[in-house]
Structures are given as structure tokens and as C-alpha cells.
Amino acid sequence: MRIVITGATRGIGAGLAARYRAEGHHVTGTGRSPDADVTMDVTRPADFAKLAAALGEEPVNLLVCNAGVYMDKGQDLDSGYPADMWANGFAANVTGVFQTVQTLLPNLRAAKGKIAIISSQMGSDTRAPGGSYIYRASKAAALNLGRNLATDLKAEGIAVGIYHPGWVQTDMGGSGAAITVDESVAGLSARFAELDIGSTGSFLTYDRQVHPF
Numbered sequence: 001m002r003i004v005i006t007g008a009t010r011g012i013g014a015g016l017a018a019r020y021r022a023e024g025h026h027v028t029g030t031g032r033s034p035d036a037d038v039t040m041d042v043t044r045p046a047d048f049a050k051l052a053a054a055l056g057e058e059p060v061n062l063l064v065c066n067a068g069v070y071m072d073k074g075q076d077l078d079s080g081y082p083a084d085m086w087a088n089g090f091a092a093n094v095t096g097v098f099q100t101v102q103t104l105l106p107n108l109r110a111a112k113g114k115i116a117i118i119s120s121q122m123g124s125d126t127r128a129p130g131g132s133y134i135y136r137a138s139k140a141a142a143l144n145l146g147r148n149l150a151t152d153l154k155a156e157g158i159a160v161g162i163y164h165p166g167w168v169q170t171d172m173g174g175s176g177a178a179i180t181v182d183e184s185v186a187g188l189s190a191r192f193a194e195l196d197i198g199s200t201g202s203f204l205t206y207d208r209q210v211h212p213f
Contacts, residue, residue: 042096
């Protein structure tokens with residue numbers, strides 16, 4: 001199986017890449033690190049030419065849009081959340097997802113592949129504990145993006161799933177998070193395998209719970 005994973009040089013993305021490679025799949029991982037298969041930044045539109053060139057016309061069976069940032073943790077409502085932080089957060093978590101999908105549409109069409117978008121329960125309208133406005137809003141937008149892509153691509157046989165990976169022990173989640181990278185990866189990879197046209201547009205947790213939108 002040909003798999004593309006964005007943000008694959010650390011955290012959940014690195015874990016997914018390692019798991020799929022161990023299973024014998026052909027993985028192309030992107031990231032800002034020179035260790036990535038394709039060194040690129042999803043916030044830079046010009047970098048997507050690198051991704052297109054790396055894949056050529058090769059069919060892609062699974063695209064995992066994992067790259068993302070959480071820049072506004074601990075920001076103060078009265079004086080924080082500057083405009084450039086909003087722009088950068090949305091560039092990574094929303095525009096970057098869309099441009100990744102758009103770039104690889106020919107490859108996904110060639111395989112009738114699947115798209116997995118890593119969002120977060122923090123983007124759900126049912127959870128509003130306050131704070132982290134940029135991250136919450138951008139992950140809500142990623143969820144909305146995935147739902148609409150599912151509608152537009154259903155007739156072409158391309159399924160789209162949106163996922164909450166859990167609160168994971170990564171640089172983003174922190175050492176006090178609830179689950180390990182391996183636990184998240186095991187759950188997510190199982191959810192990606194189950195994804196089909198019948199379940200397209202669904203928002204699930206890593207452990208198969210249906211998450212409210």
C-alpha cells in the first residue's frame with residue numbers, strides 16, 4: 001500500500017510512519033526536518049510542488065493529513081492571540097490540509113484511496129471549556145473541511161475520515177497526557193483500515209468512539 005503522511009518526523013506522524021513501514025507498506029513522510037522523505041512546510045504553498053514531484057503519477061492508497069501546530073497554549077485573553085499567530089495556526093492546521101489533499105487528488109483518484117484528517121476533540125462544538133482559541137478554531141475548521149471533502153469525493157469512491165488521536169504524550173500533548181504514541185497509533189491505524197465509503201465523513205476517536213461534531 002502506498003501511504004503519504006504529513007508531519008511524519010515526530011510524534012504521532014513518526015509513529016504512524018514507523019508502524020506502516022514495519023508492516024511493509026511504502027511510506028512517504030513529509031516534514032520540515034531534513035530527515036523527512038519530502039522536506040517541506042505545509043504553510044508554504046510553493047513547497048507543495050516538492051510533494052507533487054516526489055509522488056509523480058503514483059497512486060496513493062492512504063493520505064494522512066497529520067501536520068499541525070498548537071501555538072496558543074497558555075495565551076492570555078486580554079493581551080494574547082496576536083494576528084500572526086492566528087494566520088500561522090490556520091495556515092498549518094487548515095490551509096495546509098486542503099493544499100495537501102488538492103495536490104494529491106490525482107494520485108488518490110488513481111487508487112480510489114482514502115484520506116484521514118487528524119483533527120481533535122478540541123475542535124468539537126460540544127466542547128467549549130475556554131482558552132486555546134486558535135487551536136480550537138483551526139481544528140473545528142479541519143473537521144468541517146473533512147466533512148465537506150467527504151461529500152464532494154464520495155461519488156469518486158474516495159473516503160474521508162476525521163479523527164481525534166487522543167491526548168497523546170508528545171511535544172504537543174505533554175508528558176502528562178493520557179496515552180502513549182504507540183496506543184494512539186495502534187488505534188488510528190485500525191480506524192484508517194476500517195474507513196470506507198459507508199463511513200465517509202465520520203468523526204471518530206482513536207479508540208473507535210463516535211465523537212460529536
